Amino acid sequence: MAAIYSGIHLKLKSPQTSWEDKLKLARFAWVSTQCLLPNKEQVLLDWCTHALTGRYNQKVEFSENVLEGLWCYLDDLLHSKKLHSLLKQGKTVSLRLNMAQLLLERLQECARVDTKSLVCVSTILSVCQGLLSSPALSSVFTTKYELIVDLLAKLCSLACRELQQPLPLMTESVTCEDEVMTESLQTIDLDISQTEPITENPPGEPELDANKPPAKPKENVRSANLFDVLLQVLSCYLSVQRQQANPNRVSTMVTNQLIQPLVLLRHLLTSGEFAASHTHLRLRQQLSRDIRIKIDSILQLALFPSEHLTAYKEELLPSKEESGKRGPGGAKGPLKPVSAILSKVSAQGYCEPALHYTVKSNTYSLLFKFFVESYGKGRGESEEMHRMLCFYFLTRLVPMLDVCLDENSPAKADQPVPVTPGQKSPRSSACSPESWSLALLAVESLLNQTLSADIYNVAADRIRHAEVQLKFYRALGEMLLNQAQPSIPAWYRCLKALLSLNHLILEPDLDQLLSSAWVNSECMEARVQRARQLLVCSLLQTYTKLRQLSRFFSELLTVICQPAAGNIRPPLLSEGASASLRTCLLDTPSSQGLEICSLVLESIRTHILCDLVQEEEKMEIDGEVDQSRKDASLKLFSLSQLLHVVLFSLKTLDNASPLPILRQSQALMGEMQQVVRELLNLLSTEENAVKTSAVQSTPRKRKNNLDQQKSAKLSESNLGALWDLKTLDATLLLRYTWVEVDTLFDINCSKYTALTASASETEDRSPVLTQIESLLSGEFVPARLQPSCSPLSRLLLKLLTLQQMKKVLLDTPLLSEPSTAALLNSAAQFILAKSELDLSLDGELVWDGQIASVNSSSYLAAHWYLVTSNFPLIAPYLSGEDVGCVADVLVSSLLSIQANRGKGCPPGCLSASLVSSQLLQSPVLAELPSLFSATVCSLTNRIVGVLKAAHIPKVCPTLLKIQEKGTGPCERLPLSTLVNKETIVEDILAASKAGEVSVFLTEAKSKELVDLLQILTNLNPDGMNSEDFSSVFLLLFFMLTSTSCQKAVEPPEPGDEALFLVKLLRILTCFLEVRNFQSVLKLIHGGTLLQASVSALLWRSSNGAFGATSSSDWLDLIKEAQSFIRALVQLIIIRNSSVRLNLDQFASYLTSEEMSNMKIVAPSSAAVSGKPNPGASILSVHLLLASLTSLSQAMTFNLGKSKQMDQTLTQTLTRTTASLGPAVESILKPQTVSESHIQPACVLGQAFLVEVVTVMLHCELSLLSVEDENTQKQMRHMALYQSCCQQILKEISCAHRPLDFLVSSLHFLSTFYKAVEKTRGESREEKEGKELDELYMQILQNVHRLLTASWLSSNDVCELEPAVQELLRHLLERSTTGRFNLLLLLIREGLDTGKLRAGNYREVLSAVIIIKLLSCCQLPEPCSKALWLIAPQIVSAMVFLVKASTQDVSLTVPFTVPTVTSMTSLLRQGEGLITNPHHVLLILGALQSVPLDHLTPPVYQSMFLAVHEALFAIIQCHPQVMLNAAPSFLNVFYRLVGSIMQEGRQRGDGDTDGDVYLQCSRLIERMYSHIAATAESFTTLSAFMVAQYVTELQKVTLRPDVKLHLTEGIYRILDLCMEQDIKFLTAGLQMGVREVFNELYGSYTHYHKAQRQGEDKYTV
Secondary structure: OHHHHHHHHHHHHOOOOOHHHHHHHHHHHHHOOOOOOOOHHHHHHHHHHHHHHHHHOOOOOOOHHHHHHHHHHHHHHHHOHHHHHHHHOOOOOOOOOHHHHHHHHHHHHHHOOOOOOOOOHHHHHHHHHHHHOOHHHHHHHHOOHHHHHHHHHHHHHHHHHHHOOOOOOOOOOOOOOHHHHHHHHOOOOOOHHHOOOOOOOOOOOOOOOOOOOOOOHHHOOOOOOHHHHHHHHHHHHHHHHHHOOOHHHHHHHHHHHHHHHHHHHHHHHHOHHHHHHHHHOOOOHHHHHHHHHHHHHHHHHHHOOHHHHHHHHHHHOOHHHHOOOOOOOOOOOOOOHHHHHHHHHHOOOOOOHHHHHHHHHHHHHHHHHHHHHHHOOOOOHHHHHHHHHHHHHHHHHHHHHOOOOOOOOHHHHOOOOOOOOOOOOHHHOOOOOOOHHHHHHHHHHHHHHHHHOOOOOHHHHHHHOOOHHHHHHHHHHHHHHHOOOOOOHHHHHHHHHHHHHOHHHOHHHHHHHHHHHHHOOOOOOHHHHHHHHHHHHHHHHHHHHOOOHHHHHHHHHHHHOOOOOOOOOOOOOOHHHHHHHHHHHHOOOHHHHHHHHHHHHHHHHHHHHHHHOOOHHHHHHOOHHHHHHHHHHHHHHHHHHHHHHHHHHOEOOOOOOOHHHHHHHHHHHHHHHHHHHHHHHHHHHHHHHHHHHHHHOHHHHHHOOHHHHHHHHHHHHHHHHHHHHHHHHHHHHHHHHHHHHHHHHHHHOOOOOOOHHHOOOOOOOOHHHHHHHHHHHOOOOOOOOOOOOOHHHHHHHHHHHHHHHHHHHHOHHHHOOHHHHHHHHHHHHHHHOHHHHOOOOOOOOEEOOOHHHOOOOOHHHHHHHHHHHOHHHHHHHOOHHHHHHHHHHHHHHHHHHHHOOOOOOOOOOEEHHHHHHHHHHOOOHHHOHHHHHHHHHHHHHHHHHHHHOOEOOOOOHHHHHHHHHOOOOOOOOOHHHHOOHHHHHHHHHHHHHHOOOOEEEOHHHHHHHHHHHHHHHHOOHHHOOHHHHHHHHHHHHHHHHHEEEOOOOOOOOOOHHHHHHHHHHHHHHHHOOOHHHHHHHOOOOHHHHHHHHHHHHHHHHHOOOOOOOOHHHHHHHHHHHHHHHHHHHHHHHHHOOOHHHHHHHHHHHHOOHHHHOOOOOOHHHHHHHOOOOHHHHHHHHHHHHHHHHHHHHHHHHOOOOOHHHHHHHHHHHHHHHHHHHHHHHHHHOOOOOOOOOOOHHHHHOHHHHHHHHHHHHHHHHHHHHHOOOOOOOOOOOHHHHHHHHHHHHHHOOOOOOOHHHHHHHHHHHHHHHHHHHHHOOOOOOHHHHHHHHHHHHHHHHHHHHHHOOOOOOHHHHHHHHHHHHHHHHHHHOOOOHHHHHHHHHHHHHHOOHHHHHOOOHHHHHHHHHHHHHHHOOOOOHHHHHHHHHOHHHHHHHHHHHHHHHOOOHHHHHHHHHHHHHHHHHHHHHOOOOOOOHHHHHHHHHHHHHOOOOOOOHHHHHHHHHHHHHHHHHHHHHOHHHHHHHHHHHHHHHHHHHHHHHHHOEOOOOOOOOHHHHHHHHHHHHHHHHHHHHOHHHHHHHHHHHHHHHHHHHOOOOEOHHHHHHHHHHHHHHHHHOOHHHHHHHHHHOOHHHHHHHHHHHHHHHHHHHHHHOOOOOOEO
């Protein structure tokens, strides 16, 4: 051994040994267990590092391959498991201190762009990673702070370079040269076991070949990822930084060396611009997030430690602020930290010039965030000083963004920031930032942080600081308004933040703000519109709270009446702004609302009318008059829209309105009437002036040349028509608003005098009729404008006509006049405007619901909404042709929905198709018999049109009759004329007898019929009269029996035929439940319908129509066919008319010899005999069995109701059961050799066959129950049932089985056990009793084994629970105590915490589920007593299980939730039986431990619902416990409230789980209401509940929909609070929480309490 030791040691030091051999010897020495060097690890590490140091110090020379090999060897040593194991054992192994400098130099080489590194970068990074993986090894860097700083700076620079590398165009092979360093840095994260090239030899494995040359870099699968190493270095540095005793040193080092690369790297990791680089470098999102968090921690701890607070005070605070606040000894820390930091960030050169401003602006916001978090909080007097310190830091940051503030602002008073040599001072640059978008985003972030940190205290700033903050914010606001950027969304958000700080900041420039940010803001980009809308809403809400809304509108009206900046004036009120204004006006006193309306009217009369009224000679001389009129008309329209929204949002007058409000309203309506008259007179005067001018100018025009004529026409059309049309729009909008409001005031307030009566000067006729005539004759619209009347004007004329129609209908004497009816007919046709509806109605053009936004694109939707919403009013005065036109439009728009699937309407908007869809689904349509009948007729016409266009291979009387009656595709015929019922019945009977179809549909026609059937399905069939109903039903049934998809050259799309039939059968089944179905049975017997339907389906299956149908579509068809048969048989039995005749006819058909001989045909025999393929025959057998089963089920269900009916049904049921038995046995019997490849049981499915056998068994059991008691009780097919039972018990839990098979098997076991119990259980023979006990135990064990199966998911178990519960009910219905004890023993064995801890939770879960289902069963009295006697023990065991399962989060959904649900079931069913309150308290204790945090939305929802239902069961079923358990109950409930507040907070636009949290918030509201209902238990705790709520609310910003429900819930608790509770809350809550409570209590008093006291708020 000594020789080995001496030889290797000497050879490693010997100069005669080649370096290649030395490297091989070193590898051998490390790997081999035979080489016993003393302190071998330290010796080899020292040799390697010494060799590398000598090479780079040029003391030793060897090749580049040896150099690469030495680095790889060192890398292998540092990552070796052996080395780390020795270090963990406490062995001392260290590296040379100069190793750190060596690595730094290599990283410096790698970071240079113009040099080539001799070593692969990934190897150097991997060595760094190995060094930092152990504290003992990392000491080479951590012992000297400067070294770890240098390492971090170089790695950050390297990472920044990699992120900014241009992406390669194509993938190339990875080399180890610096030209493609990006590729060499890409590695795959592998397990440690995969990243060990040097490992200890495991037993039985050959030794590693020491002579093997070092692996090439591209084969080095352990090469470290740059960003993984960077994260490791960041963590290591952060721990070293925290250990430094001198914060000045740390701050200086970070400022001088680290801040620039750190902030650049943070930007590159955050910006979406470099997302492609992240993907290319395989930079995981979580890794990127971790790096950013470390960078933030480093910067915040280094730059803003608590020790530097004094230094920041000295630099930032003015002398007055800092006087008397310095500690003894002067300032500690850097002399001017702010200047140093800002100069470093604003310096050039550390990043690309294109990135500099972006990095700088983002960094300032980040620094302010750190500053506020570090120094923004204080106590007592120091709190205000800390806020001022943050403010002065803000004043230093804002000018650094190159935004120019007023000279008087605090930012300008500061000293200029020192700049480094060669750097341009930011103050000397132009007064405009490099990028307004980036600058505004930074300012927005700074202001929002200021707002959230509550830095600005208005009172303190005014009293003690000479309004220094107000001046700064005002200067900032002036800069934003003077250099307005209305095309940037952040500009609006900055203004909104300033408004939130203090409305006085922007109030001096309110007119400029309204002009730039609202009235004249022309940018219509979606993001800009959204930001502008938020600012406008914030303005309205602010001035509403200030009770200065009228003054705000005065400024707004002044801005509107100013000359427009451009030719286009944007819409004044968006949808969101209108909604906000309506809400604000409801909170405004009525007098202020009326004052606003008066201001609007005054503006119209003062500023608008004078511009519109021009003399004729001026118009001829000055062409600018038309331009001024155009501008005035645009202003008039904006004011009219504003007045419309305000008036329609005011509270209406009623008999309780104060007299001053009544007089003010009366005066306002009179003033408005006068303005409308002046505008109408203006339009009529202009019409006369134009006519006169045209007559006078005719001679002169003849002398002009052609160019002058063209220019005159162009000028007239562009300017004159524009201002005329806009003026007309505004006038009609004002008149419509005046008429609506005046009428409403008159209806609701008897003291109000309506002005509409004086609108007409005619005395000999009713003014209402005169108004209608003038509207219909077009007197309101000048003749020259009628051809070009705008869509808005047309809609307003219809609204005015509708309003006058309402007045006529309310006047009974007026209705009796002879001319009224004709006038109403004309008015209805004018509103309908059939010519406009006949145009192509595009169902996707949307309208936002605002009347002022109606234009050419939204007019169709607005007009259709007007017609449909008022159709009950105009329908009596429309002709049948008009109603038919409406029905055609309705159907066409509904079909457009089918054609444009997936295209949704924007929220809050309406389209013609959406309006039609809502009308179709509403109950209103059925209340409009004319429209309903016309819609049915329209659908039928379209169906008939499709059938007429189909291929008809043979004569079809029905279609011949249809073709004789109508040939045009658009011809609308009544149903009685279109559909000849007798002919259809003849065709149905002929098709049933012949077994063939007569109409073949193409694929396109089939899809068209499916769309029409979908519309027909949504119609309420009870709305049809008997004639229409019978015609439609027979036509649909004709389609079932006589149509089929045409066989094309190419196979049809899979499922087309089946989908068509599924829709058809579904609607036919719905029609069977209609009260008018008697009219169908007068034409055709029910038995004939049954036979024809099955015959048609059998013909299709035997002819291969379902050959391409998928199994799921085929099963859907079978289910719909069964539903149709069951419903029709049930109807025949209930009618009790010719029951035997109809059922015998159908049963005879199903059990006929032809059907009984139906069998599975082999493919070979099919080919010989020319019969259809075997698949079709199998489907026929499937259909036949399904029909027999449905018939038997329906008859079995009706047994026992009357003896006469039982006799009829028993005979038919015996025949069907006798036919079912042989059919099932023939399917289950083994096939012959020639048919061995056909497995009908597999084709039909095990679940279906088990269901058929279950129906057979149930039928025989029902027959036994109605037979004479003296007859012997035996079953014909008992052997079949027993064999099925044994097979099910063998297969149900042994392996994975389909869910439908499991459900069918459980149903079969339930019925079979009941049958065995009935036939054998009554016998007293011991042998038969033992057989029943054995079957009972077998079933229980198999069910228990099934519930423990690992292949069942939680959802599968939930779907099995109803079937298992039914099985348990049958097992225990006549159970003895002994059998019940067996079940209890099974439960006791399952409720074992040890099994749960051992990981076998499914066995425990099986017992838990059985307990839940058992508690819901009706048990015999002895069994029930036994169950509830041990229920407390079961509850205690389940409480322990819940607490144990909460330790493992993965068990939340599969185990914890079902266990809590089972406890809830015990609580519900144990009402009055669980008498000890202690057990309820135990359950509350278990609910305290269930997890509610850090769960995915689906898991959270299931856990939340389980806990909520448990609480609901306690408060509902155990109220006697609540007196003592109220605190525990509220603790659990408070967990729910706190969790939904955390989960329901605002998360941005990417939130996709809103419905989950919205549902949970509704449940919280419901629970609050139940707590309030049991007030006696919670009276003393109501104040604490409110305190808990507001404390949690203060921490988060909730989503509006979630907050709405939570607020409504807490209002119920506030109802319980007494006056002393409110005083207690106001005095006891902390400052921030108290503000939240005051806002909550204010809204409670204003809304909820007032509503509860009966105050009704009405709007127009």
